[in-house]
Amino acid sequence: MSKEFAKNLFNKQVMATDGTEIGVLSNIVVEIRGGNIIDMMVTPNPNFDTTRYRKEDNFILIPFDSVSAIKDYIIIDKMKAKA
Template sequence: MTTILASTLSDTPVMGSDGTEIGTVHNITMNVETGELQRLLVTPTIDNVRRFDTNDDGKIIVPASCMSDIDDYLIVDLTRR
């Protein structure tokens, strides 16, 4: 995956590896000791979010291990879930 500043991820569109538009990046969680990205919170733009874990506010939780690439969209590899 390309190295980018975490601050540039806000409002980035998120797409599944199957081409489904999932939502936009709302927030990120990082390990403060290592700087490693742990997960994203995504504001959903799809109605059926049941295939994803969500928090109490309905944001989709995407583990860093599922992120596969970023360009115009942040791509989430749905087979890694």
Template sequence: MPNELAENLSGKEVMTSNGTYIGELHNIQMDVKTGTIGDLYVSPFENVRPEQHRFETTTDEGQQKFAIPVSRVKSVDDCVVVQQ
């Protein structure tokens, strides 16, 4: 099941609950023992400045990413909607 979830989420656009598209889902942090998802790593779009948003940032594969806790995910459909 976690593999299916990861496949369905990979590459989806991420939007805040106020309707702003912030980037594309790049990676998922997951506890391999429990299958629990921790953070979503989102590659910001070029026109998005990370300091404009209240998300923590991290470096993943040499690039700055938003690190968004899965608890902030409000819905997943055509895109991932996260609480701003």
């Protein structure tokens, strides 16, 4: 995956490979020592079923390794993202 500035990721729409609109990226969780992105904190769309996802407050946590592409949208593989 090519490099992307974190500031360009915030408020991007997060979608699944099947076209499901999951929500909007609100924040990221970063490993302090290595600087690796661990999770994305996503504000879910009201109609999206969040029952199989890890949650923190009003966000769902999606592992960053489930990201398959970053362009106009952040595309994730839902099977890798579920808890």
